[in-house]
Amino acid sequence: MAGPIAGLGYYEKSARTSFGVFSSVLKARFRIVSRYKGALLMELFMPIVFAALPILLGVSIASGGVDVGQNWKDTTGTADFKAYMLIGSSTFMVVMLMTWLVGFWLRREMVSGTLESVWVSPAKKYLIIGGVTGYALIRAFVAFVLSFVLGSFVFGINLFQGNMLMAAMFILVGLLPLWGISFMFGALILRIKEADSIINLLQWVLSFFMGVFFPITVLPGFLRLIAQSFPPTWMTNGVRAALLDVSFFFETWYLDLAMILVFAAVFPLMGYGIFIATERRMKKTQGMGMY
Amino acid sequence: MAQAIIKVENLSKTFISKERKKFLRPKKRTIEALKDVDLTIYDGEIFGLLGPNGAGKTTLIKCLTTLLIPSGGAAWVNGFDLLKEENMVRASLGCMLMGERGLYWKLTGRENLDYFGALYHVPKEKRVERITYLKELLKMGEFIDRTVETYSSGQKMIMAFAKSLINNAPILFLDEPTVTMDVHAARDLRRIVKQLNKEGHTIVYTTHQMYEAEELCDRVAIIDKGEIIALGTPTELKKSLNVKDAIELEGAIPKGVVQIIKEMPGVIEAAIKEEKRGTTTLGIMCENSRIILPKLMEVLLENEVQIEYIKPMDATLEDVFIVKTGRALSVDTAELAKEKDRGAGGLD
Numbered sequence: 001m002a003g004p005i006a007g008l009g010y011y012e013k014s015a016r017t018s019f020g021v022f023s024s025v026l027k028a029r030f031r032i033v034s035r036y037k038g039a040l041l042m043e044l045f046m047p048i049v050f051a052a053l054p055i056l057l058g059v060s061i062a063s064g065g066v067d068v069g070q071n072w073k074d075t076t077g078t079a080d081f082k083a084y085m086l087i088g089s090s091t092f093m094v095v096m097l098m099t100w101l102v103g104f105w106l107r108r109e110m111v112s113g114t115l116e117s118v119w120v121s122p123a124k125k126y127l128i129i130g131g132v133t134g135y136a137l138i139r140a141f142v143a144f145v146l147s148f149v150l151g152s153f154v155f156g157i158n159l160f161q162g163n164m165l166m167a168a169m170f171i172l173v174g175l176l177p178l179w180g181i182s183f184m185f186g187a188l189i190l191r192i193k194e195a196d197s198i199i200n201l202l203q204w205v206l207s208f209f210m211g212v213f214f215p216i217t218v219l220p221g222f223l224r225l226i227a228q229s230f231p232p233t234w235m236t237n238g239v240r241a242a243l244l245d246v247s248f249f250f251e252t253w254y255l256d257l258a259m260i261l262v263f264a265a266v267f268p269l270m271g272y273g274i275f276i277a278t279e280r281r282m283k284k285t286q287g288m289g290m291y
Numbered sequence: 292m293a294q295a296i297i298k299v300e301n302l303s304k305t306f307i308s309k310e311r312k313k314f315l316r317p318k319k320r321t322i323e324a325l326k327d328v329d330l331t332i333y334d335g336e337i338f339g340l341l342g343p344n345g346a347g348k349t350t351l352i353k354c355l356t357t358l359l360i361p362s363g364g365a366a367w368v369n370g371f372d373l374l375k376e377e378n379m380v381r382a383s384l385g386c387m388l389m390g391e392r393g394l395y396w397k398l399t400g401r402e403n404l405d406y407f408g409a410l411y412h413v414p415k416e417k418r419v420e421r422i423t424y425l426k427e428l429l430k431m432g433e434f435i436d437r438t439v440e441t442y443s444s445g446q447k448m449i450m451a452f453a454k455s456l457i458n459n460a461p462i463l464f465l466d467e468p469t470v471t472m473d474v475h476a477a478r479d480l481r482r483i484v485k486q487l488n489k490e491g492h493t494i495v496y497t498t499h500q501m502y503e504a505e506e507l508c509d510r511v512a513i514i515d516k517g518e519i520i521a522l523g524t525p526t527e528l529k530k531s532l533n534v535k536d537a538i539e540l541e542g543a544i545p546k547g548v549v550q551i552i553k554e555m556p557g558v559i560e561a562a563i564k565e566e567k568r569g570t571t572t573l574g575i576m577c578e579n580s581r582i583i584l585p586k587l588m589e590v591l592l593e594n595e596v597q598i599e600y601i602k603p604m605d606a607t608l609e610d611v612f613i614v615k616t617g618r619a620l621s622v623d624t625a626e627l628a629k630e631k632d633r634g635a636g637g638l639d
């Protein structure tokens with residue numbers, strides 16, 4: 001490689017400026033979202049409202065004389081159906097945030113016109129997407145904790161039960177395959193641009209298969225198999241099993257965790273590969289800026 | 292002579308677009324936006340890319356800035372291979388590509404500059420220093436600390452220009468930077484471009500306004516339908532015409548009369564520069580306006596053409612374009628291609 005003919009201006013590649021890319025993207029994302037008033041509030045209450053429906057349904061059936069708790073215990077292993085629902089909807093929100101992370105970000109940058117400005121810079125894509133991811137992780141974590149705590153308070157659920165450390169571990173490891181999936185949806189957005197209707201549809205499909213409101217053991221065999229090929233299904237179940245008397249899919253926690261680790265190794269690599277291939281394809285055809 | 296800082300060899304870019312018509316299956320159409328372009332730009336020059344809408348200026352710039360991968364050919368930017376050393380090519384450039392659309396509207400101007408500076412691996416203290424300098428240079432007022440959504444379109448363009456300067460790159464790509472600016476702001480921008488050039492930056496500047504290219508650029512490539520049809524200094528280009536004189540004529544001129552004028556002896560080329568509410572501005576290139584004028588008057592009288600004015604002019608780059616293509620710059624290449632498709636003949 002020959003050196004530059006006319007220098008490189010203020011470009012100085014170092015570990016410090018590379019970290020600067022990551023942290024600047026992270027900071028900018030927080031600044032931007034903080035300037036849309038109401039957005040954060042929405043995200044906080046959404047999972048609570050989401051969990052409220054089945055909980056209230058359960059409560060009203062219970063008040064009719066049926067012992068919902070007992071029935072629930074027979075199929076899921078725990079009588080605490082309220083906590084079951086709240087965990088389901090809180091993890092679902094984390095799953096949503098993570099799954100659409102790259103896709104939503106790309107879409108926003110496309111519509112605002114900044115995508116090309118970002119792409120024309122010499123910053124490595126993984127540093128930029130790393131910053132966006134860091135932002136999404138923090139947001140997902142805060143949203144999960146807040147909605148869980150608030151929800152527990154609203155519905156009178158015991159916060160401190162089960163193995164909270166193990167639950168946290170399932171969430172953390174479970175985020176990795178989601179991150180990989182996020183790149184695949186990012187690639188999809190690059191290709192088809194407008195994806196709102198697909199997102200809406202997939203949202204319901206996903207919530208169905210990951211068992212937000214019911215144990216996937218009630219699904220017929222082949223559907224259960226599909227459900228179990230979704231990494232978030234394992235994450236949700238792992239959290240429930242850690243906190244409540246729900247059983248792990250493989251009966252032991254470490255086998256379930258190992259399964260998620262396998263997903264965590266495969267999905268990000270596959271996702272990033274698909275994403276980069278799609279990016280090149282776009283640049284070979286019509287470019288990145290269209291929307 | 293200075294070193295070649297950008298070298299383009301046989302660069303081509305073909306787009307495949309789908310034409311959608313109601314319920315019919317989309318028809319595929321290929322657009323050759325660039326056809327085997329060869330070009331050398333030297334270190335320290337202001338290089339103009341002049342051409343009508345749809346000529347391929349933006350496509351060329353997007354290829355050279357790594358936003359598009361060309362369909363064929365090769366290029367080197369600042370000594371780096373465009374296809375193999377993408378990141379070093381990017382590190383060598385400052386770009387103003389989409390005008391005001393390249394900024395985050397929810398961030399302030401200063402935050403935008405800092406953010407993009409970081410993406411160019413500019414260390415924090417250099418960014419702070421650079422922003423202070425740019426604020427001074429571009430006379431940016433208090434608005435630098437307001438969110439971009441509150442800016443006037445002129446202020447947005449200035450901020451977009453500032454963004455392209457944040458990394459102090461040796462090469463600047465400016466794609467129609469003055470297009471939404473008023474006359475004063477545009478003049479200021481051109482003055483700063485000249486100043487930056489004196490400080491050593493190489494500048495690639497696209498425009499479809501010939502006077503901008505003429506005023507600003509050391510050398511100009513005139514591009515039309517994806518091909519470079521003329522290249523040289525503005526003076527060279529004008530000299531190459533063998534046009535001594537040009538006449539501008541405005542009035543209600545029927546198409547047939549334009550054709551008659553084109554075919555008059557002593558007329559090199561004639562083309563419509565502008566058409567507005569029944570009034571046509573016609574540019575006529577000729578060997579000697581004094582000889583042509585009486586004959587021209589005859590033709591106009593014979594055809595009962597209503598004339599607003601006739602005036603002799605110096606040849607401009609626009610006239611170079613007219614002579615080479617038989618059309619004026621303001622006429623859209625894309626529109627023309629469509630007319631050709633329909634078999635309507637177009638203007639040439």
Ligand SMILES: Nc1ncnc2c1ncn2[C@@H]1O[C@H](COP(=O)(O)OP(=O)(O)OP(=O)(O)O)[C@@H](O)[C@H]1O
Pocket residue numbers: 285286287290306307308322323324342343344345346347348349350351499625
């Ligand atoms: N993504 C794309 N897909 C299909 N066709 C495209 C695409 N981008 C550009 N084109 C076509 O390529 C040709 C060259 O376009 P380009 O944008 O390079 O022109 P330009 O010289 O920059 O014009 P303007 O002065 O209007 O900006 C045009 O016919 C345009 O329609």
Ligand SMILES: [Mg+2]
Pocket residue numbers: 348349350466
């Ligand atoms: Mg253009």
